[in-house]
Amino acid sequence: MKNAKTYIKLSFFILAIGILTACKTFTLVEKGIFTDPVGMNVKPEINWNQHKYTNKEYAWTIDGEILNQVLFLSAGENEYFLPFKNRWGLTDPKSPQFNKNITLLEIPDLFVKGVESFGAQLTILNIDPVTFLDNDGFKLNFEFITADGLEKLGIVYGTIVNDRLYIMAYGGAVIEFYGKGVSDFIQMAESATL
Amino acid sequence: MKPFLKYFFLTLVIIYLSACADSLNKYSEPIKNIIPKNTEKNKDLNTDLTFKYSIDDLPTNYNPESDPNALVDELGLWMQVEKIEKSTITAGNLVKNKNLNNYINKVFCKVSPEYCNEIRIYIINVPYFNAAMYPNGMMHIWTGALLRIQNEAQLASLISHELAHYLKRHSYQAYERAISISGASTIGGILLGAAGLGSINQLIQLGMASNFYSYGRNDEREADGYGLVLMARGGYKPEEAANLWKRIIATSKKLSLLEVSIFRNTHPSGPEREKNLRKTAKIVPKNNSEFIGKKEYLKALEPIVPSLIAKEVKQGEFESSLLLFDKLIKDDFYLPYVYFSRGELYRTKKDHIDFDKAMENYKISEKYSTIEVKNLYKSIGLIYIKMGNKKNAKESFNKYISLHPDANDTNFIKSFMETL
Amino acid sequence: MNIKIIYIVLSVIILSGCSSNKAIVAIDYFPPQTKTIVLLESDIELSEHTVGGMLVPKSDWTKLAKENLNKAIQNKLNSIRANVKNISENNALDQKGIQLMKTMAAMGNTVLIHNFIANASLPTKKDNPVWSMGKETSYLKQKYNADYGLFFFVRDQFTSDARQATKIFAALLGIQMAAAIQQAYAGIVDLENGKLVWFNHLLKTSGDTRTQKGANEMIFELMKDMPS
Numbered sequence: 001m002k003n004a005k006t007y008i009k010l011s012f013f014i015l016a017i018g019i020l021t022a023c024k025t026f027t028l029v030e031k032g033i034f035t036d037p038v039g040m041n042v043k044p045e046i047n048w049n050q051h052k053y054t055n056k057e058y059a060w061t062i063d064g065e066i067l068n069q070v071l072f073l074s075a076g077e078n079e080y081f082l083p084f085k086n087r088w089g090l091t092d093p094k095s096p097q098f099n100k101n102i103t104l105l106e107i108p109d110l111f112v113k114g115v116e117s118f119g120a121q122l123t124i125l126n127i128d129p130v131t132f133l134d135n136d137g138f139k140l141n142f143e144f145i146t147a148d149g150l151e152k153l154g155i156v157y158g159t160i161v162n163d164r165l166y167i168m169a170y171g172g173a174v175i176e177f178y179g180k181g182v183s184d185f186i187q188m189a190e191s192a193t194l
Numbered sequence: 195m196k197p198f199l200k201y202f203f204l205t206l207v208i209i210y211l212s213a214c215a216d217s218l219n220k221y222s223e224p225i226k227n228i229i230p231k232n233t234e235k236n237k238d239l240n241t242d243l244t245f246k247y248s249i250d251d252l253p254t255n256y257n258p259e260s261d262p263n264a265l266v267d268e269l270g271l272w273m274q275v276e277k278i279e280k281s282t283i284t285a286g287n288l289v290k291n292k293n294l295n296n297y298i299n300k301v302f303c304k305v306s307p308e309y310c311n312e313i314r315i316y317i318i319n320v321p322y323f324n325a326a327m328y329p330n331g332m333m334h335i336w337t338g339a340l341l342r343i344q345n346e347a348q349l350a351s352l353i354s355h356e357l358a359h360y361l362k363r364h365s366y367q368a369y370e371r372a373i374s375i376s377g378a379s380t381i382g383g384i385l386l387g388a389a390g391l392g393s394i395n396q397l398i399q400l401g402m403a404s405n406f407y408s409y410g411r412n413d414e415r416e417a418d419g420y421g422l423v424l425m426a427r428g429g430y431k432p433e434e435a436a437n438l439w440k441r442i443i444a445t446s447k448k449l450s451l452l453e454v455s456i457f458r459n460t461h462p463s464g465p466e467r468e469k470n471l472r473k474t475a476k477i478v479p480k481n482n483s484e485f486i487g488k489k490e491y492l493k494a495l496e497p498i499v500p501s502l503i504a505k506e507v508k509q510g511e512f513e514s515s516l517l518l519f520d521k522l523i524k525d526d527f528y529l530p531y532v533y534f535s536r537g538e539l540y541r542t543k544k545d546h547i548d549f550d551k552a553m554e555n556y557k558i559s560e561k562y563s564t565i566e567v568k569n570l571y572k573s574i575g576l577i578y579i580k581m582g583n584k585k586n587a588k589e590s591f592n593k594y595i596s597l598h599p600d601a602n603d604t605n606f607i608k609s610f611m612e613t614l
Numbered sequence: 615m616n617i618k619i620i621y622i623v624l625s626v627i628i629l630s631g632c633s634s635n636k637a638i639v640a641i642d643y644f645p646p647q648t649k650t651i652v653l654l655e656s657d658i659e660l661s662e663h664t665v666g667g668m669l670v671p672k673s674d675w676t677k678l679a680k681e682n683l684n685k686a687i688q689n690k691l692n693s694i695r696a697n698v699k700n701i702s703e704n705n706a707l708d709q710k711g712i713q714l715m716k717t718m719a720a721m722g723n724t725v726l727i728h729n730f731i732a733n734a735s736l737p738t739k740k741d742n743p744v745w746s747m748g749k750e751t752s753y754l755k756q757k758y759n760a761d762y763g764l765f766f767f768v769r770d771q772f773t774s775d776a777r778q779a780t781k782i783f784a785a786l787l788g789i790q791m792a793a794a795i796q797q798a799y800a801g802i803v804d805l806e807n808g809k810l811v812w813f814n815h816l817l818k819t820s821g822d823t824r825t826q827k828g829a830n831e832m833i834f835e836l837m838k839d840m841p842s
Binding site for chain 1: 734736
Binding site for chain 1: 281284285286287319508510544576579580602603605606607608609610613
C-alpha cells in the first residue's frame with residue numbers, strides 16, 4: 001500500500017517537471033546547420049525560433065509569429081494544407097484540401113483563399129514560375145492587411161512532388177519585420193531539397 | 195491508479211470547457227427554418243389605415259452626444275462605438291472606392307437632407323446581407339447587401355430604415371435589453387476581438403456586435419414605418435421596401451448554419467413583414483415618390499462588381515450562392531460575371547467538381563463577353579485539364595495570355611503549359 | 615483526498631511555472647533625463663461583468679482611470695527628469711503614423727507573449743531580448759519632436775479566455791491579446807532607431823485604477839524597474 005502511494009506521488013512529481021519543461025513552445029534553429037522541417041532540407045544563415053504545430057506544419061520566427069513567420073507545410077491526398085482551426089480547435093472543414101487532381105496552377109488561388117478566410121484582405125502582386133525542391137513550382141508575392149489593419153507582405157513557394165504538396169511561406173509586417181527574414185527565407189527556399 | 199485517472203480526466207475536461215466557455219454559442223444549434231412561424235398572424239397585419247408615422251416625429255437636429263436622455267450605460271456603448279469607428283477606418287476590408295461612396299452618400303442625402311453631412315456611411319467587404327446603425331451616427335453597410343439590392347429605391351429603403359432606428363434611439367434601448375438578457379457572446383469579447391479565430395470571428399471583428407442584439411418587433415415596425423416616410427419624402431417609390439424584403443427572403447432559402455445565425459440575429463421579422471410594408475407603402479404620404487433607379491444603381495455598383503461576386507464565390511456556400519446567382523441572372527445583372535462565377539462555383543466545389551456545368555456556364559459567359567471577365571479563359575483552361583483535354587487547355591491559356599499580356603501570372607501559366 | 619491535494623498542488627506548480635514577470639531593459643538604454651518622451655498611445659479600458667455574465671465597458675470609470683493613470687505616469691517620468699508630451703487633437707496621427715502605431719502594438723503584444731510567458735520564450739532572444747521596429751519611427755520623432763515614445767495598455771476587470779497566439783496562422787494574420795483581471799503593459803521606444811528600450815507587463819487580481827491611489831500603485835509596480 002505504502003509503496004503504491006509513494007509511487008503515485010513520485011509519478012506526479014515527474015509529470016509536473018515533465019510538463020514544465022515540455023512547456024517550451026519554441027526551440028532554437030541554429031544557423032549554418034542543415035535541418036529538414038516537414039521533409040524540406042534547408043540551411044538557414046541566421047538563427048530562427050521553431051514552433052512545431054504538427055508533423056506537417058512548422059513555423060519559424062525571428063521576432064514573434066505576429067511580426068514575421070516562416071511556414072513549412074506539406075499535404076498529401078485529402079489532407080488539409082492550410083488547416084485553420086475553428087472555435088473548438090477543430091480543423092474548419094472549409095480549409096483547402098489537397099488531392100492528386102489539383103494542378104499546380106490552382107494552388108496559389110487556394111492558398112490565397114485560405115488566407116482571406118481569416119479576414120485578411122489580400123492583393124496578389126505576382127505569380128512566377130520557379131524551381132522549388134528541384135521541381136517546377138511557383139513563387140507568389142502578395143500584400144495583405146490583417147483584420148486589425150496591420151499591413152503585411154507575403155511570399156510563398158510551392159510545388160507538387162510525388163502527389164504531395166510542399167509549401168514554404170513567409171510573411172511579416174511591412175514596417176521592418178518582413179525585411180528581417182526575407183532574404184534568408186528566399187535563400188532557403190531557392191536551395192531547398194527534399 | 196483509477197481515481198487518479200478520473201480526476202485527471204475531469205480536470206482536463208474542466209479546463210477545456212472553461213477555455214471554450216465563450217465559444218458555446220448560437221452556432222452549435224442545428225439548422226432550423228429561419229423564417230419563424232408566424233403565431234401572431236392577425237395582430238401583425240396592420241388593419242388600421244391611418245398612417246401613424248409622421249415625419250414630424252423625427253428630430254431634425256439629433257445630436258446623440260448632447261442627448262439629455264442618454265444614460266450612463268449608453269456612454270459605455272459610446273466609447274466602444276468610437277473605437278469601432280476608429281478601427282473601421284483603418285480596417286483592410288473597408289471599401290474605399292470614391293465613386294461608390296459618393297453615390298451612396300448622395301442617396302443618403304436625398305433621404306435625409308438634415309443629416310446629410312453628419313452620418314458617416316462605411317461599406318464593409320463582407321459577403322452577407324446586413325446593415326447597422328451605431329448610436330454615434332456611423333452606419334455600416336455590408337457588400338453582401340449591395341449585391342442583393344436591386345435598385346436605388348431599395349438602397350434608400352435600407353438606409354432610411356437604419357436611420358429611423360437611429361433617430362428613435364433604438365440602438366440604446368436594444369443595448370440595454372442586451373445587458374439585461376445577456377446572451378452567450380459578450381459584446382466586450384466580440385468587440386475586442388478576443389475570441390479565437392475562425393471565419394465568423396473575422397466577420398464580427400469589424401464591430402458588427404451591436405447588430406447581434408436584435409431590435410424587438412415594435413422597434414422594427416417603427417423603423418419600417420418611419421423608413422417609408424423618409425424614403426417617400428426623398429422621392430423614392432415606397433413599394434420597393436417590400437420588394438427588398440421579398441428579395442432577401444427569396445435569396446435566404448438555402449442558408450448554411452453560419453449564415454442562419456447572422457440572419458436570425460439581425461432580422462427578427464418574417465414574411466408578414468413584406469405584407470406589412472406593402473400595405474403601409476400604399477398609405478404613406480408621397481412626394482412624387484416614383485423613383486426606382488435600377489439603371490443608376492447598377493452603374494454605381496460597377497467598379498466593385500468583380501470583387502463583390504468573387505467574394506460571394508469565395509465564402510464557399512455553394513447552395514445559397516447558386517440561388518443568389520439565379521436571381522441575379524433573372525435581373526440581368528452583369529451577366530458575364532454572374533455566369534462566370536456560377537462556373538467557378540461548380541469548379542471549386544469541395545466534393546464532386548461538376549466539370550460539365552462549370553464549362554456550360556463559362557461558355558455562356560464567353561458569349562456575352564470574351565474580355566470582360568479577366569480569368570475566364572484561365573478557368574476554362576483548368577476545366578479542360580480536368581477533362582484531360584490538353585490541347586484545348588493550351589488554347590485557352592494562350593487566349594488568356596494574349597488578352598491580358600500584363601497579367602501578374604502569365605509567366606507562371608506559360609511555364610505550366612510547357613509541362614502539359 | 616490525498617490525491618485531490620496532490621492534484622491541486624500540481625496545478626499550482628504548472629500554472630505558476632508557465633508564467634514569469636521580468637521587465638525588459640535594453641542593455642544600452644540610458645534613462646531619458648532631460649529628453650522628451652511623447653505619450654503615443656494609451657489604450658485604457660475599464661469594464662464590468664454583469665450578473666448575467668456580460669461585459670459592459672464603463673466610460674465614466676475609464677475616464678477616471680485615464681486621468682489618474684496619466685497623472686501617475688507624468689509624476690513618474692518627471693521624477694526621472696524627462697519632459698513629457700501629449701499628442702494634441704490637431705496633431706493626430708496620419709496613415710503612416712497609424713501603421714507605425716499598429717506595428718508598435720503588434721510588437722507590444724509579441725513581447726508580452728514571448729517575454730512574459732515562460733513556455734513561449736524565444737530561444738534567440740534569451741540572452742538578448744531586443745526588439746526593434748527600425749528607423750521608420752524617426753517619422754514620429756520629427757512629428758512630435760520627441761526622443762522617446764511611450765505606449766501603455768490597461769485593461770481592468772476584463773476576463774476572456776486567455777488564448778495564446780499559438781494557433782497556426784493566428785499570429786501571421788491577426789493580433790491577439792491574452793487578458794486577465796487587471797492587466798497592463800507599457801513600453802518605451804527610442805524613436806531614432808525604433809528600438810524597444812523598456813517594456814514591462816503587469817498581471818494582477820486586485821487594484822483599482824479609478825482611485826488616484828490605485829493608479830499610483832499600478833504605475834509604481836509597472837514602472838518600478840525603469841532605470842532612472
